[in-house]
Structures are given as C-alpha cells and as structure tokens.
Amino acid sequence: MALFIYGVASNYGKDFFTAQDRQNFFLRGFPGDVWVIGATEKGALWLAERGVEKTKAEAQAIVDGEVSKAQAAYDALPEDQKTNLNRQRPTAINLP
Amino acid sequence: MTTYNEIAGRRVNFLSSDPTYVDTNSDGQVWYNSTTATLKSWLPTGAWRSGGTMNTARYILGGAGTQTAGVAFGGYTGTAPTTATELYNGIAWTNSGNLGAGRYGLGQAGTQTAALAFGGISNGAPTLTGSTEKFNGTTWTTNPTGMSTLRRAMGSAGTQTAALGFGGNSGVDSTATESFNGSTWTTGGSLSTGRRYLAGCGASNTAALAFGGVVSSTVQSLTESYNGTAWTAGGSLNTARKSLAGAGTQTSALAFSGITTAPTGATESYNGTSWTSNPTSMATARGYVAGLGIQNSALAAAGSPPTQATTEEWNFGVYSYTAAAWASGGNLNTARNQLGSVGTQTATVAFGGAPGAAPPVTSTELYNGTAWTNNPTGLNTSRALMGASGTQTAALSFGGAIPPGNSPSAAVESFNGSTWTSVTSMNTARFSLNGAGTQTATVAFAGNAPGSAYVTTTELYNGTAWTSNPTGLNTARGGLGGAGSQTAGLAFTGETTPGAFSLATESFNGSTWTSLNSMSTGRNGLGSGGTQTAAIAMGGYGPAANTGATESWNGTAWSNLPSMATARRNLATGSGNLTAGLAAGGVTTVGVANVEEWTGEAATANSKTLTTS
Numbered sequence: 001m002a003l004f005i006y007g008v009a010s011n012y013g014k015d016f017f018t019a020q021d022r023q024n025f026f027l028r029g030f031p032g033d034v035w036v037i038g039a040t041e042k043g044a045l046w047l048a049e050r051g052v053e054k055t056k057a058e059a060q061a062i063v064d065g066e067v068s069k070a071q072a073a074y075d076a077l078p079e080d081q082k083t084n085l086n087r088q089r090p091t092a093i094n095l096p
Numbered sequence: 097m098t099t100y101n102e103i104a105g106r107r108v109n110f111l112s113s114d115p116t117y118v119d120t121n122s123d124g125q126v127w128y129n130s131t132t133a134t135l136k137s138w139l140p141t142g143a144w145r146s147g148g149t150m151n152t153a154r155y156i157l158g159g160a161g162t163q164t165a166g167v168a169f170g171g172y173t174g175t176a177p178t179t180a181t182e183l184y185n186g187i188a189w190t191n192s193g194n195l196g197a198g199r200y201g202l203g204q205a206g207t208q209t210a211a212l213a214f215g216g217i218s219n220g221a222p223t224l225t226g227s228t229e230k231f232n233g234t235t236w237t238t239n240p241t242g243m244s245t246l247r248r249a250m251g252s253a254g255t256q257t258a259a260l261g262f263g264g265n266s267g268v269d270s271t272a273t274e275s276f277n278g279s280t281w282t283t284g285g286s287l288s289t290g291r292r293y294l295a296g297c298g299a300s301n302t303a304a305l306a307f308g309g310v311v312s313s314t315v316q317s318l319t320e321s322y323n324g325t326a327w328t329a330g331g332s333l334n335t336a337r338k339s340l341a342g343a344g345t346q347t348s349a350l351a352f353s354g355i356t357t358a359p360t361g362a363t364e365s366y367n368g369t370s371w372t373s374n375p376t377s378m379a380t381a382r383g384y385v386a387g388l389g390i391q392n393s394a395l396a397a398a399g400s401p402p403t404q405a406t407t408e409e410w411n412f413g414v415y416s417y418t419a420a421a422w423a424s425g426g427n428l429n430t431a432r433n434q435l436g437s438v439g440t441q442t443a444t445v446a447f448g449g450a451p452g453a454a455p456p457v458t459s460t461e462l463y464n465g466t467a468w469t470n471n472p473t474g475l476n477t478s479r480a481l482m483g484a485s486g487t488q489t490a491a492l493s494f495g496g497a498i499p500p501g502n503s504p505s506a507a508v509e510s511f512n513g514s515t516w517t518s519v520t521s522m523n524t525a526r527f528s529l530n531g532a533g534t535q536t537a538t539v540a541f542a543g544n545a546p547g548s549a550y551v552t553t554t555e556l557y558n559g560t561a562w563t564s565n566p567t568g569l570n571t572a573r574g575g576l577g578g579a580g581s582q583t584a585g586l587a588f589t590g591e592t593t594p595g596a597f598s599l600a601t602e603s604f605n606g607s608t609w610t611s612l613n614s615m616s617t618g619r620n621g622l623g624s625g626g627t628q629t630a631a632i633a634m635g636g637y638g639p640a641a642n643t644g645a646t647e648s649w650n651g652t653a654w655s656n657l658p659s660m661a662t663a664r665r666n667l668a669t670g671s672g673n674l675t676a677g678l679a680a681g682g683v684t685t686v687g688v689a690n691v692e693e694w695t696g697e698a699a700t701a702n703s704k705t706l707t708t709s
Binding site for chain 2: 003011012013014015016017018019020021022023026027028029030031066067069070073074077081087088090091093096
C-alpha cells in the first residue's frame, strides 16, 4: 500500500488547505507547486479538486528542476552575497 | 423515589444557557437549559489530544511511566535500530542516556526513573536478544542475566523489580511467560495461545493483562489475565488487531492503536471483565507505538506507518480538543522573502523584503485575515532583513539591508496604518536583527553590523530616541527569532557564524539578558511572535535545509508543534502569537507569496444532553 500520492496544484491562498485538511491527512508542499499527500480517501479527494496527480518520479523531476534552477541562480550571485543576507545554496530535496 | 438533590447534594439548576465548566468539581452537575429545553450535564468521557513531538521518529519502541513523567526507548527508525531514550514531562520530550544496545520489538516495564527494557531484536544483523537493561532516569545499566527465551514483539507488564514478559516470537509464535524479580528471570505459566505483536499492561508480575496480537496472519481479539501463576481467558477486544498498545492495570486497562488490515486508532477500555469501545479514536491511526500511563491518562508515542515522531495523550474528562494546525491564508500580492511584518493573524502589515535575489522593495501590504491589500504608499527606503515591532496601525521598521550592495542600515521608519515616516535612526546600523515591543517602546537586538560578524548589540527606543543598552545578548547571532515586549523580551535561535545555528534562548527584563532552555531546531530566517512566556517559532533554515518546523515556548521549555505545510526560510519576521499566528512569504527555491495561518490547540468543554431512554 502506497503511503503517499503526489500531485501538482497551485496554492491559490485562503482555504487552499484548511486546518481540518491538515488533521485529516499528511500534506507537504515543495517547489514547483508539488504536493505530497497522505494516501487516504480525503487526501485523494483534496488533490482531485485542486490539481493533477503525478507519479513520484514525475513529481521528483519537477522538484529537481526547480532546485537546479535555484542553484544556478545562487551560483551566479556575487561572492559577497552568497554567504551574507541569510542566503544558502539550495540543497537537493528528496520527496518522501 | 430518590431525588437528584438527595444523591448529589445539590439541585438541578434552571438556566437560560449552559454554565461554565470550572474543574472536575463540576463533573456530574445537572442543569435544565430553558432555551433548548434540554436536561444537561457535565459527563466525563475520554478524548485524545496531540502531545509533544519526539526528537527521534521511530516505531516498535518501548515506553514506561506516566503521561507527565514518561520515558520512551529503543525502536526502529526506518533504517536501523536505535538506542535513543527520551523523557516526557507532559509537554516536551528531551533526550536522555542511550540504551546500551539499539533494539526494537522489546519489552517494557516500570517508571521514568526505574524502567526496564528487555528482549527484542538487537543491533547489527537481525538477532533476537534476551538482554535486560535497567534505567535510573539518566542512564541504562545492563543486567547480568537476560531472558531465557530470546524473542521479539512480546507483551509486557510490571515494574523494574517485578516485570513480566509474555508471548512474542522466538522463531515461532510463543506462549512462554517469564517473570523478573529485579535480578533474574524465571519461567511462569504459559499463555493459552502463542502470538506476537500483542499488548500488555499491569501493575506487577502477578497481575498482568495480555490482549490482541496475531497468529500466523490472523489478528486476534483475545484477552488473558495473569495471577502470577496461570493465565485465564478474559473478555475479547471489540476490534481484533496486532501491534497495539496498552496502559493501566489488569482491571482498569486501555487498549489503543494497532493494525487490523490497516492502521487503526481504535480505543477500548477494560474493566476486568469486558472491553468497551470508546467513541473517539486517536487522531492519527497507527501501530507499533509505545503505550504508557493509566486507563484515564495514557500516552501513545511514535509508531508507524509512516514512521512517526508525534505523540497523542488520552485523558478522561469533559474536554475535547481540536488539534493545532497550519492552514493556508491569503497570498501576498508580491512574492518575496526577508520581509518585515507585525500585527495579528487578522490585522497584519508586511513590508519591504526582496523578491528572490532581486534588490529589496518598499512594498507594503495589509492583511485582514482573508486577503492582502497593497498600501498606496510603501517604505521610504527599500530594505530587507529589518527588525520590526508594534501593530498594523502603529508599526516600527528598524535597520535592514539597503541598496546599493545591501549595506547595513540604521534607518528607522514609523507606520500609522497608511504612511511611513522616517524617525530617529538606531546607533548601530545592521541587518538580520530582531526586536520586540511597541512603536514607542521597542528593544532591538543582534544582527550584522557593518563589516563585522554577528553582534550582541541591544538598543532601546522610547518613541523619540535610541539608547544603547549597556549589556548585549549572551550569544551573538543574526536571523534570530524575537517575541515579547521591551521589558519582557525573548530572543531565540539564529545563526552564529555562517552555517552554524544556535539553539540558545534568552529573556530580557529591560536591562539584561538571561540564558534559558534551548530550542529543538536551530535555524535562522524564521518567523516568530508571542510573548516572553508564550512564543512561537516557525520555519526558517537549519540545520541543513529549509524547515517548516514549528515550536512553542511556555516560559520554561520549547515543545515541537505540527509543521508548516511548506518549508521555507526568510519568511516575514512574524505576526500573531501562539494561539493565532501568521507566516507570510519567504523562499523555497524562489521567493513565494504563500501564507500559512497557525491555529493553536483549542479545548472545548462538552455538555451531554440527558434523555430518559
């Protein structure tokens, strides 16, 4: 039994997810509008109403692309801005 | 006919609305609500609420003690057996001395300061062990002798000097019972049915209860009671299951969690004869938890699937609890990070910050709890990483990084709800600072000064001028959290040198800083809010990635709370408090406009309507 389902959904703001949703199922947001949702009926319904389901590999590829773009942007910064201003080089993100 | 007055010593009140529940002395109070035309009472029932989050997520672990003085030990993290031992005080978990050997599927007995761990599967190759260890509240000591039958997934009961281990799997599902007297194990009477992943509870090795479990692949409902010599059949569980947990005694037990064909949070109470299903289940269905406590006050710690660090507390009373959680709020109009914010969850002003790595902006937005509105005018000087204090209609922005070159600034601006006005500058230009207080009584602390490392510098503002405080923070840092007021402030976590994060918490009394207990997750670029005795820390970066970690401070210790949905750093400096917080903007891989709203746990006293049926 898969523990999670994966999808892409744009966070439109208020009530995109509610406190009740957070209590009903696991929910985590990642770069590229990727969401990892607990594989429950309520979790699946939440995604179906807000976005498109992806495979884990597809979702991971989207996140990897966003991280790569952010790393390239960081690498292009002047050296004095890399270690200052609370900026860190984005690190790889492995979806659960 | 006996009257209520004769039984309870008080009359049935005639009221137009339900009375206030005061304390347990109110239990059993009966009244007639004339508005709803109902006879009502405060009748205690059981309910689960969220507890503190453990430091090490794991499952199939051991636990002992009570809900307010518990200990959890061992287990499997998902990748390896762990030796981790944690103590619970009813609010938060703290790490303690490790087991001598990592193990899972172990037996458990005793109290927080006199616990016993025995059997299970030990470190390295999956090897059954009979090893027995004693805990004194601080350290574990290996007992010279172990169990005779090496096994895992057993039931257990008793104390450190009178423990019982029964059932489990020793290569086959076992009926074997062993009794511990504080130094050696001896063989006891056998269970009627050999089984594994059963639960146990009981006060000693002469008064224990075994229930549930699995034989082959069939989950069990059977219950057996032990008298020191032999097991006797008891009432069956209503929900057959394995990998469940138990708490309490032989005649006053609680069964909870487990696996049927799927994880369950089902909770049942035992009176020595039969099990009664409770209407409420655990918030998160799971198996393989550590169960401890008594029938009316139990604790379920960790578990799986998936591997958990969360805990839940079971209490018997009139209160039901709505768990604390983050929900999405209205999105900012301008996605950005390193911004300032002050106010409440429903009346916040956010200002400045930088859209990604672009130069800072002056943009100011107002939030009403639903949507953000662009203020017609922005800051006079674009800036990021500033300190902030005050309210939506009386805010103060001080310091920050300004273009060109993101140089540290000492400039201060005052907001009246519609326009920003430049006021007297700080004495020390800096960014990544924080502050606490009001528009006319603020304390600013820490940050980066020009060309220097992080500083401890503390300055006080009285609405007109800034005064350098003679003493600074004990720990120099930047990107830290802040809460409270000018005379009762709080500073916590932050970065001490690039990539090194402090866990330190310090309180301010208007003149000096005092070191307090540490946080769980060191970080910088977090959001924060609240008071010196009730603060919240949310998100940030640390120790090696963006985090959504949320922690609460009660004046003494930090506790882990449910995480934000989206991990982020450099979010708005903070609005709201521990009851109703706000986390706005920040950066994931790019600057975001997303906002999350925090709602703290809420307790509701529930009256019951009495009927004649």
